[in-house]
Amino acid sequence: MQVEGSGPHRSATISVLVENESGVLARVIGLFSGRGYNIDSLTVAPVEQDQRKSRITIVTSGTEMVIEQIKAQLDRLVPVYRVSDLSREGSHLSRELALIKVVGIGNARQEALRLADAFRARVIDATTESFVFELTGATDKLDAFLDLMRPLGLVEVSRTGVAAIARGTRTI
């Protein structure tokens, strides 16, 4: 017999198509905090302006039973159109964007610029003693780049959280 809390944990990327109305994000977040679920990343923006729809992408983790619960709980919220577990429904793409400020002079500054080039990060602002890099990619790529920047003068990061979509012709 399977009991809640048992079994291995997995990470899940869940896309939720919702009515773009006030309070909808609070409803989703309240559901997670009220029932003790994890939120590793959360992204929201309107996607179909004329139809008043927004898309929320949530990266969460838990046992299989908990993740099935999360999906069912999200699906029964009144302003939710559809819930899609991208990590279970075929392969999908996940991307995140980060703005990264690195302050420094001399060799550290040059090394930061060389690594940024290797990671295909763009320089979107520069002074004689700072850069702001823009980097897009999967979460682990961003994490790796930030690890490299840390000893080179990393002072500030702003990340968007994950946006995700299914490969191929499949839609939410």
Add this chain to the structure above:
Amino acid sequence: MDTHMTEAATTASGAEILLRALKDQGVEVIFGYPGGAVLPIYDALYQQNEIRHILVRHEQAAVHAAEGYARSTGKVGVVLVTSGPGATNAVTGLVDALMDSIPVVCLTGQVPTHLIGNDAFQEADTTGITRQATKHNYLVKQSGDLARIVHEAFYVAKAGRPGPVLVDLPKDILINPAPYSEKPTSPHRSYTPRTEPDPAAIRNAIALLKRAERPIIYTGGGVINAGPEAAELLCEFVRLTGYPCTSTLMGLGAFPASDPLFLGMLGMHGTYEANMTMHGADVMLNIGARFDDRVTGRVNAFSPGSKKIHADIDPSSLNKNIFVDVGIIGDATQILRALLAAWKADGTKPNKAALADWWQTIEGWRAKNCLKFTQTQNPSGIIKPQYAIKRLHELTAATKRDTFISTEVGQHQMWAAQYFPFDKPNRWMTSGGLGTMGYGLPAAMGVQIAHPDALVIDIAGEASILMNIQEMGTLAQYRLPVKIFILNNQYMGMVRQWQELLHGSRYSESYSEALPDFVKLAESFHAVGLRANNVGELDGVIQEMLAVNRPVIADICVDQKENCFPMIPSGAAHNEMILGPEHEGQARGITDEGLVLV
């Protein structure tokens, strides 16, 4: 969504449009309490005669009254309260309705839109506060949305798993002209719960049920919520199969208690036979129950050998607490209809010999007579609370009147569930999920409003009844002949029982000190007050209570030390039940792990 604007209506105020929408939704009664922000609605109510307003004495009671109205009729209960404290007082009632899946629409006043967020007088962030206390809530920000939102609120309250829906109404929206839109004819944009069960799931369920050797059917409040037809279909299905049937607290009455196939309630204070049958079953069919912790006990020891079939309207109920083998999503009426048809169509013959053996085992458990108690018949003897309810049932049944029972929360509630049998649905109003003391009196009010000629009794404890005692005023104002039957043991009995069993009989703050004289209290509220001090006075008091067509408080002084058994201690399994002092050979008590549970 279709919105047919009617030209003439554009001159009506928001309050008038609100009432028009309520009338179109079939609303006949509102339970409410006025205040500054909702004065335009009260002014509009004053100028019409179609909707009746019942003035309660506290907003929490308005919601419980609406719940009683809804549970006893199958309609949506409607509440109207003002902003700020009006709304916050209603919150307990809203959570109660949410936990027990009761359809309620709660209309709250709000400060005018231009003052929202300014900490205005009697302002509260009502939609923020009630977001987790309701199934859904709305803040009407534009007059053009008002009628649509009201219609939608009624749809959401009823559709799928029912629940409370709140509509927050700023005062300017109520005063300004608003357009009217008719009830929508097209489906809701995003919320369309599935009601028709998957035929494959039905076939899988029947295949398991037909091959069962030790089956059990376990039903809950979902069958009641689905309507009287679901209860009729349940009876037909249980009788067709000949399988034993048990029920949760919320499901009592869906299957007749007088039928020998009924094992009584299961769970923490369920019968020995119901819990042992659940523990030993090889196939379980759950219809409209949610594997609440009061039913399951320790989850990894709950019905450990059974294949489990769970039929529910709410997909999130599946595999939430207990992993099941077959899940069926849908409305209980449609599921039961499909199960009946599939049972008849399936050629497999059930294993009659195994079923006969199973019933023989069950009858052995039943013979234990787990609910037995000893009542002295010496007229000056102390009344056992169980005996008081047994006599209440017998004398009530003798009147042959349609009888509705509500309860408060605690020992008396469990004794009512154990000793007052129900043969029909919608006759039993109790706070199951939230366990709200103070529920019973206002719920009984709501029932009596809906069923003016019925006999409505609130089985209460002396502690719970004080939590909404102010509603005696409402009973008096509307001449509602509700009977309040207090099992007065001068303790918060269930707290006292747990302190005795778990905390070394240290009765911390559970004694009902400085109680009022309930007879005089009744009289001061223009009701009849009666008291039974001993066995000899009990029947006379009950008969007088039933005979008068006025509100009554019957103060029944009962044994202070009586505990509610059987009891599955927290953290224990169904086969580790504690039976009462009448029974030999006790199971083990409460474990350390159980102590942290509630």
